[in-house]
Amino acid sequence: MHEMSITQGVVEICESTAAGRRVLSVVLEIGELSNVIPEAVEFCFEACTKDSGLEGARLTIERIPGRGLCRECAEEFAVKAYYGSCPSCGGYHVDIISGEELRVKELEVE
Amino acid sequence: MCTTCGCGPAEHHHHDHDHGHDHKHEHDHSHHDDHTHEHDHGNEHRHHHKVDTTAKSITVETDILAKNNRLAAGNRTLFTSKGVFVLNLVSSPGSGKTTILERTLRDLNGTFAFAVIEGDQQTDNDAMRIAATGVPVKQVNTGAGCHLDAHMVCHAVENFDMDNLDILLIENVGNLVCPASFDLGENHKVVVLSVTEGEDKPLKYPSMFHNADVMLLNKVDLLPHIDFDAEKCKAFARRVNPDILIFDVSSKTGEGMNAWYEWLGAGARKSR
Numbered sequence: 001m002h003e004m005s006i007t008q009g010v011v012e013i014c015e016s017t018a019a020g021r022r023v024l025s026v027v028l029e030i031g032e033l034s035n036v037i038p039e040a041v042e043f044c045f046e047a048c049t050k051d052s053g054l055e056g057a058r059l060t061i062e063r064i065p066g067r068g069l070c071r072e073c074a075e076e077f078a079v080k081a082y083y084g085s086c087p088s089c090g091g092y093h094v095d096i097i098s099g100e101e102l103r104v105k106e107l108e109v110e
Numbered sequence: 111m112c113t114t115c116g117c118g119p120a121e122h123h124h125h126d127h128d129h130g131h132d133h134k135h136e137h138d139h140s141h142h143d144d145h146t147h148e149h150d151h152g153n154e155h156r157h158h159h160k161v162d163t164t165a166k167s168i169t170v171e172t173d174i175l176a177k178n179n180r181l182a183a184g185n186r187t188l189f190t191s192k193g194v195f196v197l198n199l200v201s202s203p204g205s206g207k208t209t210i211l212e213r214t215l216r217d218l219n220g221t222f223a224f225a226v227i228e229g230d231q232q233t234d235n236d237a238m239r240i241a242a243t244g245v246p247v248k249q250v251n252t253g254a255g256c257h258l259d260a261h262m263v264c265h266a267v268e269n270f271d272m273d274n275l276d277i278l279l280i281e282n283v284g285n286l287v288c289p290a291s292f293d294l295g296e297n298h299k300v301v302v303l304s305v306t307e308g309e310d311k312p313l314k315y316p317s318m319f320h321n322a323d324v325m326l327l328n329k330v331d332l333l334p335h336i337d338f339d340a341e342k343c344k345a346f347a348r349r350v351n352p353d354i355l356i357f358d359v360s361s362k363t364g365e366g367m368n369a370w371y372e373w374l375g376a377g378a379r380k381s382r
């Protein structure tokens with residue numbers, strides 16, 4: 001499961017940022033088009049943080065909705081999936097401008 | 111050679127994704143400079159530090175894939191400096207990646223110097239098939255991991271003579287989901303789809319088709335025997351990725367392979 005390596009990445013980033021201090025809470029930003037399932041990250045988080053400086057830390061996941069920009073007519077609109085067409089001109093040349101994020105936003109340390 | 115990851119060539123493999131097992135953190139209660147710790151909570155050894163007035167918020171804003179991306183950028187720099195053309199082949203299990211590689215290597219070996227990295231969760235069956243063509247191959251077993259990452263590739267290429275290589279072909283783990291998110295440092299992702307899989311695969315797994323530059327529609331020798339609307343499938347792929355280049359091939363009969371070879375050869379000559 002891919003969320004396992006993602007969550008492992010979260011732990012690494014938090015540990016290096018915390019530099020030995022205990023991490024009390026973590027806020028992640030996960031885009032709706034990122035292929036990462038938040039519930040699966042929550043599940044992995046517990047396993048991945050066991051015996052680490054993050055054990056027991058509170059996890060908050062913020063979703064970032066998908067937004068697209070049409071190359072043909074420059075319309076900006078909400079995107080639920082990659083194959084969505086432009087609501088204004090019907091074209092499929094859409095650049096994704098948000099929703100692919102996978103970030104550690106902030107954390108709280110002791 | 112693996113300069114970006116910091117671990118030496120012989121260092122063996124604490125890959126992040128099999129996490130948990132090789133994850134040694136001394137539990138030192140991390141009581142650092144800013145507060146002294148008295149064990150005044152009786153026998154119960156708990157560290158919850160009631161009213162923690164020292165709690166501090168830190169803005170991080172770091173991409174979780176940043177480490178993989180950094181290692182991939184390191185791979186890409188190496189490949190560019192050595193003039194090697196690198197492809198990352200992705201597909202669902204059984205679409206014919208290894209068969210395509212075998213045929214390509216048999217037909218083009220001699221014209222170009224190849225090497226192959228085989229990613230599978232277990233077994234070295236695919237590496238044995240490649241080795242039979244006489245091309246250098248390195249099997250990477252990901253265990254529980256469902257994709258190759260840049261770090262694995264960074265070490266796998268230590269097995270090849272990069273100075274005398276034209277084309278590196280990487281067969282990723284059969285999986286249409288996560289290999290899309292993990293850059294390996296390749297020039298292009300090539301997605302293989304076989305005609306036995308159903309024409310709506312590009313819509314069901316859009317990220318993979320969105321991120322690939324080339325699609326090989328494989329097993330076209332079976333088209334007369336099955337209900338598969340190839341044009342519809344290609345239209346779906348172009349909907350997800352209007353710029354995708356599509357080759358119809360059969361790695362069994364060799365049909366359509368020449369167009370693929372021409373594209374491959376052009377890429378290799380450009381990378382030199």
Ligand SMILES: Nc1nc2c(ncn2[C@@H]2O[C@H](COP(=O)(O)OP(=O)(O)OP(=O)(O)O)[C@@H](O)[C@H]2O)c(=O)[nH]1
Nearest residue numbers: 202203204205206207208209284328329360361362
């Ligand atoms: N009819 C037909 N069969 C093919 C073709 N290409 C591959 N096959 C068959 O499809 C099956 C799977 O092929 P592989 O090359 O092992 O597929 P793969 O994508 O490497 O599979 P994994 O590595 O397990 O994900 C084998 O039985 C092949 O003989 C083709 O063009 N036509």
Ligand SMILES: [Mg+2]
Nearest residue numbers: 207208236281
């Ligand atoms: Mg294979």
Ligand SMILES: [Zn+2]
Nearest residue numbers: 002256257288
């Ligand atoms: Zn994976």
Ligand SMILES: [Zn+2]
Nearest residue numbers: 070073086089
């Ligand atoms: Zn438009």
Ligand SMILES: [Zn+2]
Nearest residue numbers: 112115116117
């Ligand atoms: Zn390394």
Ligand SMILES: [Zn+2]
Nearest residue numbers: 123261262265
């Ligand atoms: Zn390694």
